[in-house]
Amino acid sequence: MLLKDCLAQAILSLKNSGITSANLDARVLLCHVLNCQNSYLYAHDTDSLTQDQLTTYKALITERQAHKPVAYIIGHKEFYGLDLKVNSHTLIPRPDTETLVDFALSVANSHHYQSILDLGTGSGAIILAIKKYLPNAYCMALDQSHQALAIACTNAKNLALDVDFIHSFWFDRVDRCFDLIVSNPPYIKEHDEHLKALNYEPQSALVAKDNGLENIKIIVKDACKYLNQGGCLAIEHGFDQAISCQQIFKAHNYTNVQTIKDYQGNDRVTYGFMEHICKQ
Numbered sequence: 001m002l003l004k005d006c007l008a009q010a011i012l013s014l015k016n017s018g019i020t021s022a023n024l025d026a027r028v029l030l031c032h033v034l035n036c037q038n039s040y041l042y043a044h045d046t047d048s049l050t051q052d053q054l055t056t057y058k059a060l061i062t063e064r065q066a067h068k069p070v071a072y073i074i075g076h077k078e079f080y081g082l083d084l085k086v087n088s089h090t091l092i093p094r095p096d097t098e099t100l101v102d103f104a105l106s107v108a109n110s111h112h113y114q115s116i117l118d119l120g121t122g123s124g125a126i127i128l129a130i131k132k133y134l135p136n137a138y139c140m141a142l143d144q145s146h147q148a149l150a151i152a153c154t155n156a157k158n159l160a161l162d163v164d165f166i167h168s169f170w171f172d173r174v175d176r177c178f179d180l181i182v183s184n185p186p187y188i189k190e191h192d193e194h195l196k197a198l199n200y201e202p203q204s205a206l207v208a209k210d211n212g213l214e215n216i217k218i219i220v221k222d223a224c225k226y227l228n229q230g231g232c233l234a235i236e237h238g239f240d241q242a243i244s245c246q247q248i249f250k251a252h253n254y255t256n257v258q259t260i261k262d263y264q265g266n267d268r269v270t271y272g273f274m275e276h277i278c279k280q
């Protein structure tokens with residue numbers, strides 16, 4: 001079968017299954033099978049696929065028809081210019097989260113921060129992006145999922161980035177203070193309608209009790225014991241959680257509490273500074 005016919009058939013199958021990004025997905029999956037760039041598909045559209053390639057491609061299209069995310073099918077995802085391995089134990093890093101990385105890099109540079117902790121690291125997306133652009137900072141990251149940590153470690157190794165990963169339930173096993181603490185914790189409300197579309201991703205990475213605020217409350221409350229004087233805590237949250245987050249930060253005596261919008265104009269990251277001396 002010719003490449004262009006195969007592609008057209010795949011796009012049609014995906015469209016018929018309600019996949020709105022059918023064109024892009026069919027191309028990404030074909031590139032994965034042929035181990036090539038998108039431009040190759042245009043230049044070689046009258047080449048024939050081998051039987052093996054065709055069989056593999058059809059299997060991937062079937063997975064996508066079942067609404068499995070492309071990143072899980074091909075096993076990796078680009079985030080902040082880094083190619084990251086992902087699997088069913090890790091959240092797929094989102095473009096929204098690049099807002100948190102942008103802020104972390106900017107505040108670390110302006111305040112000459114030397115040590116950074118990422119809580120709930122998943123694939124390692126946030127801390128690896130930070131370490132890439134702040135190579136001299138000491139970076140640590142933790143997660144409650146051993147399987148996610150294994151992926152984060154692999155990503156760090158593949159990217160030759162030196163980050164300490166530890167298994168910890170939030171601050172349980174953290175034994176030092178940091179200049180900057182960042183987190184993209186689970187913050188989706190239980191029974192939120194958006195969860196239906198996210199059933200391939202680990203629910204423990206997404207959902208939080210107390211209207212989605214349970215983890216944010218724990219982190220904001222405990223982080224003050226693990227921040228150096230003048231240190232900063234920055235947390236990603238839902239588009240409708242900025243006011244609640246700001247109240248939580250202020251209730252725990254953080255100063256200069258502010259919220260930043262993501263590239264789509266939604267409130268996404270709230271941060272504050274801790275002016276006291278760490279008591280750890």
Ligand SMILES: C[S@@+](CC[C@H](N)C(=O)[O-])C[C@H]1O[C@@H](n2cnc3c(N)ncnc32)[C@H](O)[C@@H]1O
Binds near residue numbers: 094
């Ligand atoms: C929303 S995901 C974020 C993953 C990654 N940081 C990112 O932005 O793509 C939340 C992560 O927090 C982890 N997590 C959830 N509860 C935790 C806890 N109590 N202690 C440590 N990590 C936790 C989950 O395993 C998951 O990897």
